[in-house]
Amino acid sequence: MKKEIPLAIVFVAGVFMAVQFFVPHAGSEWIYEFVMEWTIIIGIFALALGIWSLLRVSTTKIKRKMENWPYAVVLLAGLVSMIIFGMGFMGGVESYMFRHFFNHVMIPLHATMFSLLAFFIASAAFRAFKARSALATVLLISALVLMLRFNPYLGPVGDLDADLASWILNVPNLAAKRAIIIGIGLGMVATALKVILGIERSYMGSD
Amino acid sequence: MRKGPIIITAAVALFFVISWIIKSGGAPEGSSSYDAIAEGFWLTFAAFLTLAILSFLYKDNPFYKFAEHLYVGVSAAYWMSLGFWTTLVANLFPRISMTLSEWFQVEFISYQYHFWVPPILGVLLLMRLSPKGGWLSRWALAFIVGTTAGLNLPRFLRSDFIEQISSTMLPILVNWQGFGDFFTNFSLSASGQFVSIVSNFLVVLGVLCGIIYFFFSKEHKGAFGAASRFGIWVLMVTFGASFGYTVMGRISLLVGRLTFLLDDWLGIISG
Amino acid sequence: MKIKIIALMAMLLLLASVGWGQEEAAIDSTVQEVIPPGPPLNLKAFDKPYDNGHAIDLTWDLSVDDGAGRNNIIEYRLMRADSPEGPFVERKKLEMGKTEAEDKGVKEPDDPNYFPREHDFYYKVVAVTADAEAESEVVGPVRGIGQWYNAGKNPVAVAVVLFTVFTIYFIFKAKKGAELYIRPLAGIDAVDEAIGRATEMGKPILYVLGLGTAADIATIASFTILSRVAQKVAEYQTSLIVPCYDPIVMTIAQETVKASYYSAGRPDAYNQDSVFFVTNQQFAYVGGVNGIMLRDRPATNFYLGKFYAESLIMAETGAVAGSIQIAGTDEVTQIPFFVVACDYTLIGEELYAASAYLGREPVLLGTLKAQDYAKALVIICCIIGFIAASFGWTWFVEQFHVGN
The missing domain is CATH 1.20.58 (Methane Monooxygenase Hydroxylase; Chain G, domain 1)
Structure with a gap:
């Protein structure tokens, strides 16, 4: 039961x-x-x-x-x-302390954590540089083309770069994303079906 | 306790107080001294938390730990409070109870008895906290998981499957007017007919080889293996493109935070 | 003097009367010049097919003065009334050249744009020029009726049925004992090794379910992988840390891990606090998980589920901490970051296949086979569609168009 x-x-x-x-x-x-x-x-x-x-x-x-x-x-x-500021019936989410905690604690912390991505993306790029496999090199070259194209400081480095970047976005990028999405769609449907049919029930616990 | 941490903590505390005093003096005209002191404190505290999080880039340290734990505690309670007022008080109570609506001073809408279902399932979920009734919480979980699975099954089959197949059915001979026209107007420009034809062909090829890469029950050998390898190459070009495209956006986030520190807090640069 | 004043007034009156006369004459001449445009013809109104019953579709033929004739139509106005006599209310304006419109409202009775279902309406369309209008005939009564099946979604229905049949067929086949081959996946092969490494080092394993809720299928797929990982963790007697973003996900994860410990025969080793809630704020959650990585130093980090911008922060922190990292997500934009920063990445569908790989149960492997058959069908359809589109055979391509 x-x-x-x-x-x-x-x-x-x-x-x-x-x-x-x-x-x-x-x-x-x-x-x-x-x-x-x-x-x-x-x-x-x-x-x-x-x-x-x-x-x-x-x-x-x-x-x-x-x-x-x-x-x-x-x-x-x-x-x-x-919780006291937000639910303690002292103005709830409109109270002075609740708003100030949001504006001066949550927002700066959120924005700073988000901004850490700039450093991490740099270290990840460095990691990709170090990878010596052919596939990693393909990834890196493609990334460089796009970085040069969309850098806000220099603008696209030459017409060839601009053309190549837009071709990458419109052809291989489109094709690969579509292939991944079709696979994901099938995977999702299979998982949903397994759940509905009761084949996958590990989330139901033990007894 | 070692001397180093004490000195650093004292220095940070000193900087905090100095910043608080300076920032309290820079309040806008017309604000009371109490407001000025409070605003000075909040601004300094925000700057302190910003630096505490950035210090993580050097290594894990007490300031980062403080900021991280405060952030977790405050944000969990924030969503709890917000959910309570915007969902329970504003949406649920006005549909199930006149007394609760009056108590929370929200306008009663009308009795909609089906709105008793979620609180009942919610209470079943809370039964997890009871040592004997924990199994009842599965009813609520089953409802959520079941509806999710049913909801997503046809919707993703449509958006992630059929619509993607439909978009891949591209005509290869773009603007085809015959071979004569093709050769007389031959061009290698990005918008030219030749490039369009090659591009459409590559999109279809890329999709097919990408799908072949995701075959699980067939060995990736021979022609099938070659197609699968081409597929993974296309995937890697895409991942690189996605990576490169995102880099610049992330850098602008960092610039935003530095602007806060240098302009809003220290006033070194003018916004 | 008096005579002068009287003469002056008489002249003024005379002039005024002449002026008025001229104005009237001018108006008369304008009226004479206004010629109404040709009305919209052949107006038809009918219930919008495959909808909720709160809309009517209309079609008509253009006025003879729209794009031809005097070519002076500015717009059309769609008018609606409860009876043929009116009063008619304007429902929408349409640009010149339009020959169809949809009169759609909402189903909520208290909304100003409420459109009653199964209620008789009468319509007319007015062609408008700069200075005149011409009305079509009134049509009606017509009523909006909600349908019980949307035939526009037939392609989806066919796909659901086909896929379900494939799945059930292969499950039965697998249950009968048919051998099902599955190719190796590096990310999956590494799971055992990663858990073994954690056991050897005496360090915990971190399993991050991502930012998804229980309403995300990727999260549900992650539960099934968690269950296999937790079972191995229980067998190897290693410790597991599962920080959660969503409280419902936490509840399900607790059930999942507990069940795995029971099935591994080590219910005593299960610690409820190993699966806990952090917060449901994206970057606060990242902060918390980063803290765990740096302080508890897990030997292995799993990131499986739904991830957004935080993916790179976590994966890089884990890489710096020296953990083996296995990631998998169906968020296409985040896969590159995992590919770069993690040791193994399950790309897209591989995440959904992972539970079958880890469990090796025939029933689950059967669904993998069904997925592959569906992919083969996709490839065939794409090739036929590609040829059909190239030669302008639109019929085949149109079979894949799904209505709203």
Whole structure:
């Protein structure tokens, strides 16, 4: 029973949503929209589970005085204060502290983490340079052509580079992306089918 | 504790205080002294967090650890709070309970009983926290996984399969007016007929060889193997192109952050 | 003096009356010059096929003055009423030269653009010039009716049926014991070696499911790989770290890992805290995962699932930390970064095939075979379509066009 009912739910929900794609009737559209809204609402309940997990892992770290435990205190302080500011009925997400935490903590941290990509992409390019295989060389040459074409400082280095870059984007790039996407489409459909038919059920747990 | 970390921490604290004092003095006219001090603090704190994250490039250090843990805690709670107000309060309560709508001061819409389904599934999901009722959470998971699978099955078959095949059915003889016209107007320019014909042919060839590369149940030997090898070469050209195309965009992100530090915080350059 | 004033007033009155007369004469002459355009002809209104029932399609023939005749049509106006007598309400304006229109609304009754289903409507189209209008005949009643099957999606339906038949056929064949060959995949072959290395080094294995939610098939595929990896981890008695971005993904991952430990016969070794939530903010999550890589120093990092811009930050940090890295995603734009920074990369479909490779169960291998047959069919269709398109045989190519 513990496994049969969930598998039946998966099958019914899966078949229903697959069939819904072919039914243009307004009733079918309503159901689709409801299901989408339901999923978002369930996600919020699940977020509570996430927060619980975060609290549990952090408090365990503190209790056991595990390595780097003081930082778990920082994490909990940020978490609890933001929950109090955001949900503590002191103006909620419009409160002064909530907005300032967002603007002066989250935004700079987000932007800086994102900007780290500039360094990582440089080190990744260096790594590609070091690779001696023929395929890595092809990758590198193609990358160089595109980098020269789209660099904002020099502009396209000659007409040949501009032509070559646009040819790479329009021919091999298009072909390869299409081949990958067709494969992905098939892989996704196969996985979805395995899930609906109950062939793939590892996510259902053990007992 | 060793001296080095203490000195560094003290230096950072000193810089923080100096920056706070200086930035508190630079508040716009008309703002109260309290506002000025607060704004000075927030701006300095933002700069401190920016530098703390950048310090990771040197190596993992206490400042990075502080910023990272604060970021995780604050962002998790941020999404929780936002989800609570925008989804539960604004979307769910006005459809299931007049009392809750009044309590949260949102306009009650109407009773829509099917909206009880997600909170019930949500509560089932929370049953994971109970030692005995954990298995009930699978009902909610089954609903999500099942709908996802069903939803994606035909949709991806359409967008990632049929529509891609349809787009690959290209005519090889672009603007074909006969051999005479082809040879008299022969050109190697990028927009010329010859290049268009070769390009269309290569697109189709590239797609087919790319697909051959993804064959799992046939040995990649002989002609099949050659086609598969051509396929992986085409894939590598694409990966290189994608890589090169992204590099410049990423550099502009770094420039943005440096502008914040040098202009907004230090005021060295003018925006 | 009085006489002068009276004479002056009389003259003014005379002049004014002449002026008015001229104005009237001018208006009269304009009216005489206005010739209405030819009306739109042959108006037809019918229920929009394969829709939700909240739209009507209309077609008509151009006014004789549109593109020909006096060639002075500026636009057409589509008018709708509840009865043939009106009142008619303008629904939309259309450029000159148009001969068809769609009157579409929404299904929500409280929306200003609500279009009632199964309600009788009457339509007319007005041809408009700079100074005159001409109306078509009124047509109706016509009503929007929702359909229960969209025949425009027939190609998808055929593909779903074909693929399902392929899959079920090969599963049965595999169950009967038919040998199914699968070619080696370097990324998969490395999994055992990577777990073995972690065991030897006494270091944990990091498994990142990416930024996908449970609504992404790539994440579901990743669960199945996680289950195989966790089973091996349990057998080898290594530790596993699974930081999650999405709480539902975390919940499913906990179930998956727990099940794997049970099936490996080591339920006691399962630690619920090994699968935990970090945050569902992209770069905060990256920060957290980077921290784990640098402090716990996992011997092997798996990145399998849905990844976006964060892919490179994580993969580079892992490379710097010296871990063996196996990645796989269906995000085409992120594959290059994994290719460059990781030791092994599962490209696109290989991610979906990985669970079958790792499990080696006949049922799962059967689905791989079905996928290959579908690909063979794609190649045949592409070649025929390529030839058909080159020779202008549009019928074959059109069979692959999917309606909305």
